[in-house]
Amino acid sequence: MIPGVGAPVAELSDRELLALHVAGDDHAFAELFRRHKDRMWAVALRTVRDPELAADCVQDGFIAAFRRADSFRGEAAVTTWLHRIIVNACLDRLRRRKPTTELPEYELADRHDHHASTDVRLDIQEALARLPEGQRAALVLVDMHAVPVAEAAVILGVAEGTIKSRCARGRAALAQHLGLTPGVRPVHED
């Protein structure tokens, strides 16, 4: 017998959990949140680069997913669906906060970095922050979280070609900022 309502929620798949949630189970969505909160947090934080804002975005996203779970038709993975909701909540929040030229001062923590790599890391973060939203979101998903291009396209609601194009443009901008492009001086605006 396949595990059903009586089975521990930890044994159920994401789809089964979402189905149970839609049917009224009071614990299924909590398990989905437990499973995916760290990854969604990482994506949100890398997208908005501000922990307070990231927390708001993740909360927006999970609440939206909770309320609209019955609209999930199973045409994509639950994680893809969640990613999409969270990422778009981030982009939505960023747009509401515009216009601004201020960069958040938050630095991603990594206790294992040595000084040189810290410099590079901060440069990358700074360069990422200066990218257009769409390029940054594409790079966060594809290059930082190893999300396949096709899935990133679903998450961001654009064609695969657009994801490839945005990644290429974003990488070129980062390369220029970091001085990796032959004949092009690093960009240091500060």
Place this chain on the structure above:
Amino acid sequence: MDESAHTPEHDRPTSAPAEQETLPTVARRYVADEPEIEDAGPEPHLDAEVEASVQALLAEASDPGPMPDAVADRISAALLDAARLRVDPGPLVIGAPGVSMASMGAVDPGQDSTGHTGGSVLAMPSRAERPKPIYLVAAVAAAAAVVAVGASALHVTKRPNGAAVVGDRFTSGSTSPTPPPSTSGGLHIQLSTTAYDATNLAAEARQLLEHPGRPIRDLAAEAPSIGPIATPIGLESCLEAIGALDASSPAPEAVSADLATYDGRPAVVVVVTRSGASTAWALERSCSTGSPGVLKGATPVP
């Protein structure tokens, strides 16, 4: 890497249009407002080695680590509030004495139509603090239903946990605050992922009788994929449709319904026990009077 030339049509999703229709508004709006200016102009050519270096640097960028406990707690609290609203909608009349939008927690001044809460955790009154006129209406309706179907072989009234009553086993006044997770005897409705088919129907039906899951929650019938079959009244209608409530036969001792799948499609498996013998049917979830949607007819349960 596919260096696809950028064209305007790249901004139109091609891989998941149907899924877009299912997304919350917050997601759809971003898609609709997709800025194209950032993709304008010729795509830059980047040396493959340099591009690989950038990709490597991004991949090695620091991991933000797990979600901080404070954030997780905050979101959990917000989800709990959302769950309370879902299970117990509370009063529907805004402006009634002691009832305000804020006290309901349903709307906060910063909340927009997309469900944004502005990142705040809404202060929710406890369930005990909230008036429950819906329950009063439901109680009256349930009492009326018992009277209305008094001549029926199956007397059904709803209990707080969504389980129900068959025949005269329970009275309509049953108000047990902590009913058992599953009723042995009586009416039991549950949701599961059991994959029934013609070969296992009888055996799985026996499993359903011996190891029932948790009864389905109240209001589950609101879910489009569930419908009235998840309610005692809806199930009674279905039982009448398949002839399981023959007036010339004694009332069933127990009825169990499992919202699961049959041959891979959504279905409800109903097991009726009468005079110690159980019979199972596999039916479409739309089963109701005049339209039973029988997928597998009466099957004796060993």
